[in-house]
Amino acid sequence: MSMARVAAVFALAAALFARAAAAAPPPQELVVFEAASLTDAFASLAEKFRAAHAGIKVTANAAGSQELRTQIEHGAKADVFASADLKHMDKLRQAGLVLAPTVFACNQPVVVVRPGSGVKAFVDLASVDRLVIGAPGVPIGTYTDQILAAAGKQLGGDWVKRVQARIVSRELNVRQVLAKVTLGEADAGIVYRSDATAAKGKGTAITIAIPDAFNVTAEYPIAALAAAPRADLAAAWINLVMSPAGQALLAQHGFTACPKK
Amino acid sequence: MTAPRGRRPERAARDTVWTTALAVPAVVLVAALLLPLAGLVLTASPAELAGGLRHPLVGPALRLSLLTTVIAVAFIIVAGTPLAWFLARWRTRTGRALEVLVQIPVVVPPAVAGLALLLAFGRHGLFGPALGRIGVGLPFSTPAVVLAEIFVAAPFFLQGAVDAFRRVNEDLLVVAHSLGAGRTRVFFTIAVPLALPGLVGGAAMAWARALGEFGATLMFAGNLTGRTQTLPLAIYTALESDLSAARAIALILMAVAFALLLAIRAGSRR
Numbered sequence: 001m002s003m004a005r006v007a008a009v010f011a012l013a014a015a016l017f018a019r020a021a022a023a024a025p026p027p028q029e030l031v032v033f034e035a036a037s038l039t040d041a042f043a044s045l046a047e048k049f050r051a052a053h054a055g056i057k058v059t060a061n062a063a064g065s066q067e068l069r070t071q072i073e074h075g076a077k078a079d080v081f082a083s084a085d086l087k088h089m090d091k092l093r094q095a096g097l098v099l100a101p102t103v104f105a106c107n108q109p110v111v112v113v114r115p116g117s118g119v120k121a122f123v124d125l126a127s128v129d130r131l132v133i134g135a136p137g138v139p140i141g142t143y144t145d146q147i148l149a150a151a152g153k154q155l156g157g158d159w160v161k162r163v164q165a166r167i168v169s170r171e172l173n174v175r176q177v178l179a180k181v182t183l184g185e186a187d188a189g190i191v192y193r194s195d196a197t198a199a200k201g202k203g204t205a206i207t208i209a210i211p212d213a214f215n216v217t218a219e220y221p222i223a224a225l226a227a228a229p230r231a232d233l234a235a236a237w238i239n240l241v242m243s244p245a246g247q248a249l250l251a252q253h254g255f256t257a258c259p260k261k
Numbered sequence: 262m263t264a265p266r267g268r269r270p271e272r273a274a275r276d277t278v279w280t281t282a283l284a285v286p287a288v289v290l291v292a293a294l295l296l297p298l299a300g301l302v303l304t305a306s307p308a309e310l311a312g313g314l315r316h317p318l319v320g321p322a323l324r325l326s327l328l329t330t331v332i333a334v335a336f337i338i339v340a341g342t343p344l345a346w347f348l349a350r351w352r353t354r355t356g357r358a359l360e361v362l363v364q365i366p367v368v369v370p371p372a373v374a375g376l377a378l379l380l381a382f383g384r385h386g387l388f389g390p391a392l393g394r395i396g397v398g399l400p401f402s403t404p405a406v407v408l409a410e411i412f413v414a415a416p417f418f419l420q421g422a423v424d425a426f427r428r429v430n431e432d433l434l435v436v437a438h439s440l441g442a443g444r445t446r447v448f449f450t451i452a453v454p455l456a457l458p459g460l461v462g463g464a465a466m467a468w469a470r471a472l473g474e475f476g477a478t479l480m481f482a483g484n485l486t487g488r489t490q491t492l493p494l495a496i497y498t499a500l501e502s503d504l505s506a507a508r509a510i511a512l513i514l515m516a517v518a519f520a521l522l523l524a525i526r527a528g529s530r531r
Contacts, residue, residue, distance in 0.1 A: 066501045130401060135484060137501030168401035169483025172497055180483070184385045185400045 029057045030233040031077060033068040035084035035139070035220065036173040037107065037192045041253035042082070048249070049240055056233060064138050064173040072097055072225065079234040082222040082241075084174075084192075085139040089221040101223035104241050105250045106258040107192040108217055109143050111208040112178065112199065117187040122210050123155060125188060126162035132177050132186040135170040140177065143216050144190045150214040181205050192218065197254030217259060301515065305508050313509025321487040322495035323513065329403065329491065330471040333410035337418045337467050342460065345422030346452065360423065367416045374412055375480020382408070382481075405482035406489050410471035418460075418467035425459020426452060465525040469518050 030049070034042050039062045046058040061068065061078065069088040072081060073095065081098055083089040084107070092098045113119040119128050134141030152160035168186065171177045178195045180186040182204035196207040222241060224234035240246045251257075305313075313319070348360045366374060380386045382399045392399065399405045429452050437447045453460070475493040482489040484498060492514050499506040 064501070070500065070504075132483070135498050135501055137498070141501075167485065169485050169489065170498070171484060172479070172501070176479075183379065183383065185379065185383050 027229055028055055029059055030230055030237060031059045031061065031079050032237065033061045033063075033072065033076070033078045033081045035065045035068070035082060036062050036175045037084055037140075037194055038062065038082055038220070039175065040198050041194065041250050041255065044249050044253070045237075045240060045246060048245065049237060052240075053233070053236065066137060066139075067173075077227075077229060078225050079228040079230050080222065080224055080237050082220060083139075084218060084220055085142070086219055086221055088139075089223060093223070096226060098223040098225055101221035102238065102242065103219045103258055104222045104238075105220040105247075105255040106217050107194050107220065107255050108215055109140065109147060109190050109210055110193045110196050111188055111210060112181050112191055112196050112205040113188045113208060114181055114184050114186070115204070115206055119188050119208065122151070122208060122214075123159070125166065126159050128166050128188045130168045130186045130188075131163065131166040132169045132171060132180045132189045133167060134174055134177055134190070135172050138171075138173060139218065140174040140191065141170060143218060146216050147190070147210060147214050150216075151211075154213065178205070192254070193256070194254035217256075219258060220255075298515070301508065301511055305505070305512065309505045310509050310512065313503070313505040313507075314513075316499060316503060316506035316509065318486060318490070318495045318499050318506060319510055319513075322490050322492045322510065325403070325406070325487065325490065326472060326492040329406045329410055330468055333407050333414060333471045334418075334464060334468045336407075336411060337415045338460075338464055341415055341418045341422060341463075342453070345419050346426055346448065348419070349423045349426035363419055364416050366412055371413065371474070371476025372480060375409065375477035378405075378409060378412060378477060378481040400481060401483040401485070401489060403482075403488055406478055406491060409477040409481050410474050413474050413477055414467040414471040417470050418463040421459050421463020421466060422456065425456035425463070428459070429455045462525045465521045469521045472514065472517060472521075 030053075032042060032046075039060070042060060042062075046060065049058055050056065061071075061076075063071075065083040065085060065088045068081060068083070069092055072078060072092060081089070081092065082104070083101075086103075089098065089101045093101060111119070111122055111125065113128075117128060119125065125131060133144045136142065136145065148160050148163060169180065171180065174191050174195055177186075177189040178191045178199055181189045181191075182199050184204075190210075193207070196205060199205040200207060222238055224231060224238060228234045241250075247257075344363075348356060348363075350356075351359075369377070379400065381388055382392065382405075383389045384393065384398070384400065389399075399408065433451055433455070434447055437451055442450070472491075473493060474491070475497070478489065478491060479494060479497075484490050484494050486495075490498065492510055496507045496510045496514070499510060
């Protein structure tokens with residue numbers, strides 16, 4: 001084949017490609033950016049969603065909320081964003097990248113311990129061998145710092161120092177904290193109740209509640225993206241999440257109703 | 262120059278089409294390689310960069326990265342040079358099999374490498390309990406960072422070193438032997454100096470790979486400032502809160518990697 005003919009083939013291919021791109025039908029796909037702690041709950045919701053929307057694929061991108069926010073700020077294509085804290089959602093709202101958010105679930109941090117670690121109560125964190133928590137700036141890490149600060153007021157600054165000396169890693173998302181405990185490498189970690197629920201079935205981690213006096217409630221907001229390729233599907237997903245069926249599913253996965261304000 | 266004169270213009274036109282057809286994908290690849298780097302360098306203002314460098318994560322991460330990679334590369338050179346020498350000279354099936362086996366870490370994804378290290382040396386891993394009995398706990402420690410770096414970087418040195426030793430002229434070694442030089446002397450005064458450019462290039466490649474190690478470290482060593490948080494982990498951690506710090510650390514890493522690249526070029530040109 002001569003080079004001129006090759007060039008002609010290339011030109012034809014380019015023209016066809018341009019036509020196809022211009023006439024592309026709307027994507028048969030809903031892209032959900034979800035905080036890592038929502039992974040299991042949203043996977044169950046996606047099954048329900050597919051049952052109601054035949055032919056639509058639900059693609060989940062689960063990561064730390066701040067990472068998802070960075071991706072959205074840099075133009076990632078998505079329809080829905082569900083964050084593990086209000087801060088990241090508010091930043092996106094201020095930038096006009098998402099529509100008005102709604103709080104759809106709440107979650108409480110808990111301590112998870114490796115079976116046989118000897119930790120019986122929250123105060124025992126000061127004597128645990130290896131403690132793993134979230135990195136500062138990651139929602140679970142920020143909540144953990146708030147909890148330790150609140151606990152320090154009652155248990156003393158010395159207790160906080162002893163706990164901090166036990167920290168061997170600050171992980172970049174909550175599922176990595178959980179993984180270090182379920183693998184048995186860490187003795188204790190602080191994760192959300194929903195994550196602990198995911199691990200409880202496998203018998204690899206024991207949940208210990210954090211006293212209400214120190215604990216915080218994580219609020220999960222959800223919003224459609226302003227530039228959602230499928231705004232209709234985004235709205236349908238949010239409706240499903242807020243519906244009684246959706247809320248019941250979230251409760252099964254360890255999420256709690258939000259305290260009335 | 263035997264082609265008839267009349268055919269020349271047609272051939273010139275064909276050459277142009279040919280060159281263009283080759284140049285377009287080549288230019289696209291150059292753009293794909295250089296544009297992200299341009300984005301990293303050009304979007305940073307000097308003031309922002311200076312502020313980023315003062316971020317509390319930067320100093321400890323830089324120190325830890327230099328310390329762990331220097332130890333890792335020193336070990337790789339000390340243990341890898343003799344191994345490469347053996348691999349270059351064993352022309353048996355076992356030798357060839359071993360050469361392939363030690364290259365496996367190159368094709369293993371970093372997260373898999375981290376999991377593999379955890380399942381080997383973790384508390385409940387294959388060798389973890391035995392190590393625990395003698396009081397060694399690797400996960401979440403600085404030695405774990407070094408081990409992860411050795412695991413991912415050593416094959417790059419071995420590849421360069423084996424090739425370099427293979428190019429050493431066998432006759433020189435035989436002659437040196439026949440003139441009465443012992444094995445040790447032949448190795449250190451003939452083989453190593455002749456293979457030096459390849460050894461230096463391999464060491465620089467290994468160092469660059471060790472500096473960039475991320476996935477295996479995060480999985481196996483964790484992420485704690487001053488103990489296991491190397492530069493790549495600091496970039497990721499800073500990204501949670503402060504893009505300018507992440508960019509500053511990224512630029513430090515890139516500058517070091519670029520210096521290493523120049524060292525490789527200089528080493529291989531000799």
